[in-house]
Amino acid sequence: MKMIGLLAASFRGCVWLLALLVLPVVAADTVKIGMTFPNTGRYKNLGIDQARGALLAIDEINAAGGVLGKPLELLLSASGRKGKEQEHVSELVNAGVSMAFGSSLQPQATATAAANANLLYFDTLFHSPGDRIQRPTVFYASYDAWMAAKTLAFYINQSLGGKKMFYITSDSTGGLMTEQILRKFTHTTDLSVHGQSLTRFPGPRRKEFIAAVEQARDDGAEVLVLVQAGDDLAKALQVIHELGLTTALKIVAPNMTLSVARAVGADMLEGVIATVPWSWQVAKDYRYGDGVRFTEAYVARYETNPSALAATAYSLVWHYQRVAEEAGTLDSRTLAKRLEGLTFTGLKDPQSWRRFDHLSVQSVYVVTGKPREQVMQGSLREDYFRVVSNIAGQIIVPTEKEVAERAWE
Template identity: 40%
Template sequence: MKRQTLALVLWLGLNAGALAAEPITLGLNYPRTGNYKEEGVAQMRGALLAIDELNAQGGVLGRPLRLASRDSASRPEKAVRNVDKLADEGAVMLFGGASSAVAIAAGNRAKERGLLYFGTLTYSNDTTGKDGHRYMFRECNNAWMSARVLGQYLNKTLPNKNYFYVTADYTWGTTTESSLRQTTHSQDSSRHPGLKVPFPGAHLADFQQALDQAANSQADVLVLVLFGEDLVRAMGIAEKLGLNKRLQIVAPNLTQSIIEQAGPGLMAGVIGTEPWTWRVPALEKSTEGQAFVKNYSERYQGYPSSSAASAYSIVYQWADAAKRSNSLDSEALIKALEGHSYSLLKGRQEWRAFDHQNVQTVYAVKVKPRGEVMKDPFKQDYFEIVDRMEGAQAAPSLDEWHSERRAAAKSTLLQ
């Protein structure tokens, strides 16, 4: 009994010491306002849950974690200023973003400040492709990975169809459209036309004009390379035009937040991809993933989205690298992360050494009918997983990455 009491006193003393130590600051650069704000809220929630769990375990290197955050509003210039503010607050690493333009710009500034930047929602190929560097790590999949699993599913279920593309005119939109055209063999723009809409700042008139042209085309498949509120607004116009009844609508990157904003009735039948849904841990038999779903649901009274899972995973992966390297130094952390393989919220994942892309399974999903969604206790059972592709098959190869870098006159070694 005395030994148990002594052990308890020592444990309490060690944890009290950890909590009394100088906190380690992690910096979240996320959209609290703007088109992607719902994805931003999910990132904040996932990050806070991870930090609270780690602090309950004694923190990292004997020190508690704290979160500092800044609103990027999905604007690159604001996100860059946030990097400086967070660095000046003492942040030892940065993460976040629901826009690839934001992640790329903020990541470049983080490199100048000697800080790692982990991209949460940044699907552009450029993030770890032509614009990749040593200080950038992308947790989610890239556009190629989405396009490959989507192409596999669409070629199988909708072969030889005509496509029409409506695309947000920035790095995520253009690289996503290009990738999907290749995997669905829809490169011929005379047969498979498309229009670009401004980003940010598209107006309803921009979406109306683009969708009027889609309605007057010979398309069988309407690809909306849009995200967040832009996708929601476009879907509202598509419904008024009856396009969701006439055409198969594809939105390459779906999130739980998008379905919540639009409503499952409007989004029913839309096909896209997700790197993670709350159903994935049970599918992949991930004990830690199922615990995350349970803890998040109890805390926030709703299921975690891929946005929340990404932020949660990044905090845990950074903490794991810090513990394995016994350091907070960026160079030591880079070495600890490169080539590191792990399982956390689903199956095996790896931080690939040559481009810092997280290689993981990607899922093709289809939004369930509203009636099915409403049967769920939280009314958030949105996605049917209709196909999957292992990360090694989906991710660009080293040769493909080299070709992309050479085409952009960039080094084939991250710098």
């Protein structure tokens, strides 16, 4: 008999308890939802943030009566490693989950496994459009590389247009695709002018970043684009700081997260230009009431600010509850049909699920790092960014024609 772990959390400060309690598969007294994520190694914090957001929503929903009269329960499997995507999803399905969210190091494999199992599944991580599959029960909750690049291009073309750019890019499908899209929209396709250095994926070494940054400096670059993610982005920013080039180069990071900001600190973030789909600063600056209330509840429970991933997980769990209640069922196909074309408001302005590819059409925000002294004034010393612009989702999503023609390739 398949076994699965139950996710438990301590809600005091930043203490996180991941208790793998062995449970039998069959239990009908709760509505089970699952989470997929890399639960080992350098990406495990992505799961922690999502679980925290989801558990906060679950507590609120259960206090209000649950889903179709039953309490919600969050499950995860014990196999979140690369190459275990099918096993991961199978364990969740065998445990009786009716919906799952998250991602993996091989997002297409996880989404395909969910689709084959007829499981309603929401991918929550920043991705390249080429990573999406079009299946009836699979939805994409995060913005993608095309949306980030187009949003950045509006800002770069206006504020940094004509400057010499250099790309330090993860040698991965997603990294190369993101660079190609950004070059397209910033008119920097000539590699003889706007250079490039590739770093291995996964696990780039520090010396690779040193060599790449020095190449950019010697090449006379004025703008340095870091097409990196997670710990790799943090490592690149640290190298730039150590080489004393933080102010000499304008730094652009298409995909910034709160965990990266925390890892490098305010000194290395000042002036960095990035995109985010949501942040607690966005909720505050744009006066999104539900976003502000979520932030306050999250800080009260975990004594730290929520990341965009935490906000996405929180929103999805509540969204699932509302759609299931309206439909009167947990059937994946029925709920997926109701979601197609649906406009909803989570923790920011309205967004919608596009019918043909199930992408969340949503606003994306350009942010820039604040000076250290301003960051230190905040109560949690995490007020890293100020919002400088935002672009509506309808303007920045790839069109149906562009998707059909795979315009990012």
